[in-house]
Amino acid sequence: MSGTTILEAIRRQAEQNPAAPALLIADKMGANSVSYGALLKLIRGFAGHLLEQGIAGADRIMLPMAAGDHAAVIAYLGTLWAGGVAVPYDPAQSAAALTQLTLRTGGRQVPDIDAVLFMDLPPGPAAPLAKADALAELVFSSGTTGEPKGVMLTHANIAASAAMIAGVIGNGPNDREVVTVPLTHSFGLGRIRSVLIAGGALQLMPGLHFPGAALAALQAGATGLSCVPVGLALLQTAAQGDLAAYAPALRYLELGSAPMSAAAKRALCDALPGVRLWMHYGLTEASRSTFLRLDSSDPLESVGRISPGVELVVRQEDGTPARTGAGGIVHLRGPHVASGYWNDGALTANRIDAQGWLDTRDEGWVDADSYLYLTGRADDQINVGGEKLSPVMVETAAQTHAQVTEAACIGMYDPVLGEVPRLFVVLTGDTMPDDILSHIAGQVPAYAVPHDVTALVALPRTASGKLQRNKLR
CATH class of the missing domain: 3.40.50.12780 (ANL, N-terminal domain)
Known part of the structure; x- marks a missing residue:
């Protein structure tokens, strides 16, 4: 067209x-x-x-x-x-x-x-x-x-x-x-x-x-x-x-x-x-x-x-394209871009x-077969004592637990580390499992293990289904 x-x-x-x-x-x-x-x-x-x-x-x-x-x-x-x-x-x-x-x-x-x-x-x-x-x-x-x-x-x-x-x-x-x-x-x-x-x-x-x-x-x-x-x-x-x-x-x-x-x-x-x-x-x-x-x-x-018709490149912090498999910020270009x-x-x-590239603020990487993997949003990063943590890492680990249907992670203030991860989950039952944190700890670095877990009936989302982390904060 x-x-x-x-x-x-x-x-x-x-x-x-x-x-x-x-x-x-x-x-x-x-x-x-x-x-x-x-x-x-x-x-x-x-x-x-x-x-x-x-x-x-x-x-x-x-x-x-x-x-x-x-x-x-x-x-x-x-x-x-x-x-x-x-x-x-x-x-x-x-x-x-x-x-x-x-x-x-x-x-x-x-x-x-x-x-x-x-x-x-x-x-x-x-x-x-x-x-x-x-x-x-x-x-x-x-x-x-x-x-x-x-x-x-x-x-x-x-x-x-x-x-x-x-x-x-x-x-x-x-x-x-x-x-x-x-x-x-x-x-x-x-x-x-x-x-x-x-x-x-x-x-x-x-x-x-x-x-x-x-x-x-x-x-x-x-x-x-x-x-x-x-x-x-x-x-x-x-x-x-x-x-x-x-x-x-x-x-x-x-x-x-x-x-x-x-x-x-x-x-x-x-x-x-x-x-x-x-x-x-x-x-x-x-x-x-x-x-x-x-x-x-x-x-x-x-x-x-x-x-x-779409072009995609993952850029490092200095703006240069990341190598295959390396992470960075996803940029898009094409006739569909606003x-x-x-x-x-x-x-x-x-x-x-000026060249029409859109900075999505989404973090991710591309594999050798040109598939895109997202790891989070630059604006959602949690700074745990200098370690940059994507909440998606924690959420992905949590959702592999048999009793967790949805998960959302945010950063909360900590006087020593600056921020620490806090997790919200939607469960299949009414009781919080005792092993959620240990289950996550087996999959992520120590700094990424949540300091707190809260069960909710549902996660706050927009009308189109997007997670609203600001409401969790």
Whole structure:
């Protein structure tokens, strides 16, 4: 899709296959669907409505995008068609947070989206007003360590990302995907764009608070599923451990936003034989920069190989490339990499250099077969008496204990060492095992053994499943 936009790809689908389903709104796959022809009419109508409201090409449009809201998808695409800049947000957030976001972006609110879409709107522009190099959306990062950053993505960025994702997953016109992830982050937005440019159909779920609805959609013939690991665990529980029985037509699953242990990945392969199982690594600034195929010979401890069209280099502290197998900071470059951060030139200059390389702040290394392994984040390092400790080392060791399902490590103040590791765990039972620390001690250096272990019912995570260490602190 080089030099084009996702809007032009969707228009082609509507012209070539106007009756094909694009959005599946009813409980049964294919019933009460919105065809590509109808979708294009709705997109153009919403775009025309915005233009009548006097929006300019660079206006930011605040879009409430609740999970499962098909109308929000139409409004998002209509905003892009009109040449506006989409600012997706979670309508469940507080009024104060929304006010702050609106002030930060100078965004304009739109009327009730559902009401607008049911109006008899005249069609807007026949062709999208958006240009490939224009700003398409401001997506605010999950804010796991501080204030969310406004990531600026152009139409060229999201088109390159969508084409790459659809190519790797193998999306096509026969796909019927159940989307359970939020629509305000790069995972959910990426699934929408990738399926639609390929001519497939989407059935959006309002999260997995009611997993039975997602299971019913899978049973009715879904070929694809997008989910985070925590959500997948809910589905497996609801399916009484036999998810394959509820997904007779499922051919692919994309997981992302949160890590899984190698043991959990192997168990998933056993649970869904014959299904192509993908996990991805990336950031809001560079979505899906690597892909890992679980049901293959890919090393499950890695986060996969570099995606098509993406460049990756691991740099040492002095900025020089690290040798194969040596650790450093992961840097990415490609047409999917964001153009910068909203109203923050200093951060943009600090994270994206003049050659287009993005400093991810993720630590890792690459093996001889070009697989990327992550060891933590530079910002999360714990300084134990001068020894630099990645919390991922501790978490990985803890999760090999039979009674630990999740683990998170942070640094806490110590008057002698400066910092020492503290561990939080989610257990399979109600009692803390006596051997957790000794189990970890057999796998890590002495300075990495936690000084304290606390059991929690659940680890704090963002809506997209990312661990929030700041809340543990």
